[in-house]
Amino acid sequence: MNKAEGGALKAYKNEAFIESREARVLRILAEYMEPEARFRKFQVRDTIVFFGSARAIPRDVAARELEAARDGGKDVEAAERRCQLSRYYEDARELAHRLTLWSKGLKGSDRRFVVCTGGGPGIMEAANRGASEAKGLNIGLAISIPVEEFLNPYVTRQLAFEFHYFFMRKFWFAYLAKAVITMPGGFGTFDELFELLTLIQTLKMKKHLPIVLFGREFWRRVIDFEAMAEFGTIDLDDRKLFHLTDSVDEAFDFVTAELAEHALEAAGSSL
Numbered sequence: 325m326n327k328a329e330g331g332a333l334k335a336y337k338n339e340a341f342i343e344s345r346e347a348r349v350l351r352i353l354a355e356y357m358e359p360e361a362r363f364r365k366f367q368v369r370d371t372i373v374f375f376g377s378a379r380a381i382p383r384d385v386a387a388r389e390l391e392a393a394r395d396g397g398k399d400v401e402a403a404e405r406r407c408q409l410s411r412y413y414e415d416a417r418e419l420a421h422r423l424t425l426w427s428k429g430l431k432g433s434d435r436r437f438v439v440c441t442g443g444g445p446g447i448m449e450a451a452n453r454g455a456s457e458a459k460g461l462n463i464g465l466a467i468s469i470p471v472e473e474f475l476n477p478y479v480t481r482q483l484a485f486e487f488h489y490f491f492m493r494k495f496w497f498a499y500l501a502k503a504v505i506t507m508p509g510g511f512g513t514f515d516e517l518f519e520l521l522t523l524i525q526t527l528k529m530k531k532h533l534p535i536v537l538f539g540r541e542f543w544r545r546v547i548d549f550e551a552m553a554e555f556g557t558i559d560l561d562d563r564k565l566f567h568l569t570d571s572v573d574e575a576f577d578f579v580t581a582e583l584a585e586h587a588l589e590a591a592g593s594s595l
Contacts, residue, residue, distance in 0.1 A: 355492040359485055363500070366483060370587060371440035371463060371500040372423055372579065374416055375516050376447025376507030379409065386410035412507045412539060413450040419505060419538075419572050420454030420462075426580055428460055430588070437502060437583060438463055442493075442516075443484065444474045447507045452478035465493050494519060502587045503579045504535045506566075508542040524565055525558075534582035535566040536575050543568060 341347055363369070381389075386407040393403035420439045427437040439455035441448035443464025455462035456478040464479030466486045475484055487493040498520060506517050517537075523529035537543045552558045569575050 352489060352492060355487055355489055356495070359496055362483065362485075366461065368436070368438050368461070368463070368483070369500065370437050370502045372420075372427075372437050373497050373501045373504045374420060374439065374441045374447060374451035374507065375504065375509060375513045376412060376416060376450075377409065377509040377513065378442075378444050378446035378448065379406070379510075380413040380416075380446040380450065380507075381406060381410055382450075383407075383410040383414050409508070412447060415538065415572050416447045416450040416505070416507055417454040417457075419575055420451040421458045422454075422572070422576050423579065424455040424458035424460035424462070426576075428458070436461075437587075438483075440465065440497070440500065441479075442466065442512070443476060443479055443486075445476055447509065449476035449478060451505075452476055456480075465496055467493055498523065498529065501533060502531075502583055504533065505575065505579070506535065506537050508539045521562075521565055525562060532582070532586040534579060534586075536578060537566050537568045538570070538575060540568055540570045 335341060342350065386403070386409075390400070390403040390407050393400045423437065424439055430436075438461050439451050440463040441451045443452070443466035448464070452462045452464060453476075461480045461483060462478070463483045464475055464485065466475045466484070467490060468474075468486055468488050475486070485493075485496075494516060497516065501520075504517075504520060506513060517535075520529070520533065520535065524533060524535075549558070549563050553560050553563060567575075567578050569578070
């Protein structure tokens with residue numbers, strides 16, 4: 325313990341206090357101010373955010389698992405599903421790689437569009453990996469959850485974060501984002517996607533934010549946006565808040581065109 329001469333413990337070094345309910349506001353502020361200081365140090369003002377399943381694995385790993393399952397005669401169906409999902413791992417990796425090279429090649433501009441993910445495995449790992457393979461900075465906004473190890477090894481170490489509060493983590497996703505790529509995913513992916521769509525729909529987010537939903541079959545089966553419009557729970561124009569595609573080329577062309585038109589000369593980030 326670090327105590328003054330009289331034996332008293334400084335409040336900011338009192339772990340029991342810092343972790344208490346009364347100090348919650350300090351912990352929340354820390355999850356705003358500490359990332360802000362690091363982003364400023366590395367001049368990160370603009371990100372391309374990737375969302376998607378933590379369960380996706382590389383194609384070669386999935387192929388080996390499927391072969392082993394067939395040889396062993398068990399869990400073949402699950403291995404086949406993981407093999408299908410691995411397609412999106414490879415697509416995210418390629419897209420992040422290409423977007424990073426594009427960003428690094430921008431001339432006459434101080435804008436940098438840095439790949440940002442939730443820092444974990446699956447699609448997050450794939451995007452960080454693609455950016456790393458393009459020798460670009462990339463960000464991992466991890467969350468403390470009860471798993472052995474969450475942060476993937478491809479995140480730039482100086483831009484690796486671990487949040488306690490989901491809402492502070494989502495703030496940093498939204499605040500710096502200039503484009504979003506959403507691969508197939510589960511509850512977490514839907515939570516992140518629909519928060520952004522809600523912010524845009526309600527005009528709480530005023531900046532232009534292109535959103536790609538990658539994987540036509542997945543998104544058309546799991547969310548029926550047409551039915552939502554037919555029932556009147558969203559407007560017809562709300563379907564224009566995202567771009568649906570199966571193609572890495574199309575996603576790359578769409579995102580870079582949107583960034584060139586709306587973000588290259590923009591100043592600052594605003595919700």
